[in-house]
Each structure stands twice: as C-alpha cells, then as structure tokens.
Amino acid sequence: MIKRNTQLESYIRSVRPQFEDLLAQMVETPSISSDPDRVKDIHRTATLGMQYLKHFGAQARLVNTGGYPVVSGGWQVGKQYPTLTIYNHLDVQPAQEPEWRQEPFAFRKEGNRYRGRGTTDDKGPALTALFAARFAIEQGVPLNIRFLWELEEEIGSPNFQDALDQKKLIPRPDSVLVSDTIWVSRQKPAIPTGLRGLLSAQLSLRTGTTDVHSGLTGGGARNPLAELCEAAHACVDARTGRVKIPGFYDRVVPPTSKEMKEFLSSGFEVGKFKKAYGFRAIRTENRAQLIKRIWAAPTFEVHGLVGGYHGHGVKTVVPPSGQLKVSMRLVPNQNPQKIFSLLKAFLKKHNPDIRLENDGELEPFQGVTGGPYADALRKAMKTGFGKTPAFVREGGSIGAVKLMQRSWNVPILFLGLSLPEHGYHAPNEFFDWPQVSGGMRAFVEYFSQVAQMKKISRD
Numbered sequence: 001m002i003k004r005n006t007q008l009e010s011y012i013r014s015v016r017p018q019f020e021d022l023l024a025q026m027v028e029t030p031s032i033s034s035d036p037d038r039v040k041d042i043h044r045t046a047t048l049g050m051q052y053l054k055h056f057g058a059q060a061r062l063v064n065t066g067g068y069p070v071v072s073g074g075w076q077v078g079k080q081y082p083t084l085t086i087y088n089h090l091d092v093q094p095a096q097e098p099e100w101r102q103e104p105f106a107f108r109k110e111g112n113r114y115r116g117r118g119t120t121d122d123k124g125p126a127l128t129a130l131f132a133a134r135f136a137i138e139q140g141v142p143l144n145i146r147f148l149w150e151l152e153e154e155i156g157s158p159n160f161q162d163a164l165d166q167k168k169l170i171p172r173p174d175s176v177l178v179s180d181t182i183w184v185s186r187q188k189p190a191i192p193t194g195l196r197g198l199l200s201a202q203l204s205l206r207t208g209t210t211d212v213h214s215g216l217t218g219g220g221a222r223n224p225l226a227e228l229c230e231a232a233h234a235c236v237d238a239r240t241g242r243v244k245i246p247g248f249y250d251r252v253v254p255p256t257s258k259e260m261k262e263f264l265s266s267g268f269e270v271g272k273f274k275k276a277y278g279f280r281a282i283r284t285e286n287r288a289q290l291i292k293r294i295w296a297a298p299t300f301e302v303h304g305l306v307g308g309y310h311g312h313g314v315k316t317v318v319p320p321s322g323q324l325k326v327s328m329r330l331v332p333n334q335n336p337q338k339i340f341s342l343l344k345a346f347l348k349k350h351n352p353d354i355r356l357e358n359d360g361e362l363e364p365f366q367g368v369t370g371g372p373y374a375d376a377l378r379k380a381m382k383t384g385f386g387k388t389p390a391f392v393r394e395g396g397s398i399g400a401v402k403l404m405q406r407s408w409n410v411p412i413l414f415l416g417l418s419l420p421e422h423g424y425h426a427p428n429e430f431f432d433w434p435q436v437s438g439g440m441r442a443f444v445e446y447f448s449q450v451a452q453m454k455k456i457s458r459d
C-alpha cells in the first residue's frame with residue numbers, strides 16, 4: 001500500500017504535462033451541444049475521447065444514437081472481477097456571456113488554474129478519472145473500469161436511453177460513479193446523494209380574439225393575464241414558497257436528522273449563497289431552513305407570463321390571451337406524472353378554461369447514503385483531499401442518472417471535483433490542479449475499494 005502511494009505520487013507528478021495537453025485539446029474543440037453550428041466540433045470531441053482511451057491502452061468505440069454519439073470504452077481485466085462504469089459528459093454550455101475575460105475556447109494555464117469553457121464541466125473531471133484508471137490498471141487492481149462519455153448532457157440527454165439500450169456496446173456494470181457535481185465549499189468535499197426532479201408546464205388561457213379597449217369593454221371583459229396570476233396564486237404562496245396544490249406534499253420524504261446534520265456540516269454559508277447569486281433578500285436567512293429548501297424540498301416557480309402590452313408607457317388594452325410558464329422541482333418520492341395530474345385536477349376546479357400542457361419531466365433521484373459503496377467513497381475522498389466529506393443533495397437534475405438507474409438498477413454514486421468558484425455554467429470557467437491531483441488519489445482509492453466488492457451483474 002505504501003509502495004503504491006509513493007508510486008501514485010510520482011505518477012501524478014509525471015503525468016501533469018500530458019494531462020494539460022489533453023485537456024487543452026478538448027477545451028479547444030467547442031462541443032456546444034445546443035448549437036447547431038457546432039455539429040462538427042461535437043463529433044470531433046467524441047472522436048478525440050475515443051482516441052484518448054485507445055492511446056491509454058483501453059478499448060473504445062462510438063455508440064451511435066438518434067443524436068450525437070456516446071463514447072464507450074475501458075479495460076476488461078477479468079470476467080471474474082466486478083465492473084465499474086464512470087459517467088462524464090464531454091459537451092459544454094454555450095459561452096457568449098460578455099463577462100468572459102478571455103476567448104472561452106482557447107485553453108489557458110495560469111499557475112495551478114486551467115481556464116476555458118468545459119475545464120470543470122466536465123472535461124477536466126473526465127480526464128482526471130481516465131488518468132487515475134490507467135494507473136490502477138497498470139498496478140493490477142482487479143477491477144474492470146469502463147467509461148461512458150455523453151455528448152448531449154447539457155441539452156437534457158434526449159438520446160442517452162437509445163445508447164443504453166445497445167446492451168452489447170454498453171454492458172451493465174456492478175456500480176456507477178458519476179463525476180459531474182459541485183462541492184458546497186472548497187474547504188470540504190461534498191458527495192451528493194440525491195437530485196431533485198423537474199416538471200415543467202404551460203398554462204394557457206384565451207378569452208377573446210383580439211386586443212380590446214379597456215374603456216369600452218373593461219368591467220365586462222375577462223382578463224386572461226389577471227386570471228393566470230390568480231391561478232399562480234392558487235398554486236403557490238408567493239411569499240413563503242409553500243405549494244397549495246392539494247396532495248402535492250403527500251409523498252415527500254423529509255431529510256432525516258442524520259441527513260440534516262450532514263447537510264449542515266457541508267460548509268454551506270447563507271452569506272456566500274446570497275453573494276454568489278446576487279440576491280438582495282431571500283425567503284429565509286436561517287441556514288438549516290435554507291439548505292432544506294434548496295436541496296430537499298419541492299418548489300413551484302413562475303418563469304414567465306406571456307401576453308399583453310410590453311411597449312413604452314401605457315396602452316389600455318384588455319388582451320385576448322396569455323400564457324404562464326411554470327415548473328416544479330420535485331424530491332424523492334414525488335412522481336412527476338402524479339404531480340401533473342394533481343395540478344390538472346386542481347386547475348380544472350379552479351379555472352376550467354385554463355389549458356394545461358406538460359412541457360417535460362425528470363424524476364427525482366435518491367442515491368446510496370449508507371453501506372459499502374458509500375463507505376468506500378467516504379474513504380476515497382478522505383484519502384484524496386485529507387478531509388472527511390459531507391453527504392449532501394443537489395437541487396438540480398441530471399437526466400442521465402435516472403436513465404442509468406432505470407436501465408441497470410445498480411448503485412450509483414457521485415465523485416465530483418468541481419468547486420463553487422469554478423464558474424460552472426458561467427463566464428470565466430476554470431479547473432485547478434489541486435482538484436485534479438486530489439481527484440486522482442480519490443479515484444485510485446475508490447477503485448481499489450470497489451475491486452473488493454461482490455460482482456452482481458452477468459454480462
């Protein structure tokens with residue numbers, strides 16, 4: 001073990017230039033999945049990923065889908081050993097924000113910092129896992145390590161199921177490690193154990209055919225925008241955020257006191273949260289209340305009210321129609337379809353003229369919080385970063401996670417390396433060497449732990 005540690009340290013030192021080289025090439029291929037002008041760059045990135053794997057001595061291939069391909073590959077060291085699949089994505093967010101202080105797709109190294117779109121989300125963590133895996137394989141760790149690199153994560157994984165259905169090309173592993181999440185604070189590693197789900201909906205109301213004069217018709221005409229505001233008010237208490245749809249909270253599982261204790265130990269600070277998002281005021285300044293609200297409680301948000309007059313000054317019209325765009329973040333055990341029918345039934349009673357459309361849904365995810373895999377991950381993070389991690393939750397959703405859970409029904413855990421200051425989905429994104437080197441140590445430790453676990457799948 002001690003021998004492996006010194007070998008690992010010299011490996012980490014020696015591979016740094018290669019790591020930076022490969023990350024630079026990846027970052028300089030702008031794989032913006034939402035941009036139709038980047039089709040070539042996405043395919044180039046997929047090919048690059050496949051070439052990296054092959055260059056490292058792993059097997060690799062592209063799995064074609066109805067959309068962009070998925071890179072699948074790894075090392076098969078023995079059928080008798082367990083298999084771990086590591087999930088990352090190689091597509092990135094657009095980068096047209098005016099705040100960028102550099103060309104976002106030109107890789108820049110500044111001391112320990114690596115700048116450019118995709119460095120922390122998620123190309124840097126993907127390569128960190130790859131470098132760690134090569135070391136573990138060279139050391140003879142008895143574990144089959146596979147990689148799954150998606151290129152449509154940032155657009156909601158519309159074709160990921162299509163890839164997973166190709167079972168020969170993407171075999172079912174014994175467990176999954178997802179490396180695409182953010183710590184709560186640099187001071188302490190954070191391991192998410194749950195993700196919120198999402199239900200998006202559109203409420204439309206038409207009461208006339210054209211704009212009419214409020215002096216001639218006002219008082220008699222119905223006002224669709226006011227009625228939609230009234231519907232929003234019926235669904236949610238705008239001041240407290242409490243959702244008023246009957247039955248909405250019925251299946252919500254509140255965090256246990258043990259979970260709350262973990263959440264509170266994560267390094268989350270109310271002041272930092274307010275500053276990070278530029279809030280003047282928030283619904284609660286109580287730390288425990290706030291954490292619970294953003295990670296472990298469901299929400300009802302109004303995103304937009306469409307209709308009426310938006311020009312200069314006043315125009316005294318009564319509009320004929322309007323739309324309200326809303327969504328709900330859902331927590332374990334809420335079911336998006338069930339919630340949609342509750343909303344539908346409620347609105348039907350409240351205002352039967354409102355038309356409701358389902359604009360998409362993602363189920364919430366509840367991961368592993370105890371047992372051998374969680375213990376292994378806790379130990380791995382401690383080894384990698386010298387600090388015991390906190391088990392937290394994420395308020396957002398990763399579509400691919402739920403699809404892997406449904407397809408494979410194996411433990412899915414999260415080893416994320418991004419920090420709040422890295423500019424995730426924001427301008428001036430960067431990643432840093434301490435997270436890479438700590439990450440390699442954590443991955444290697446996790447590999448040797450998981451290699452000792454029971455093999456469950458037969459492929």
Ligand SMILES: [Zn+2]
Nearest residue numbers: 089121122180
């Ligand atoms: Zn990501």
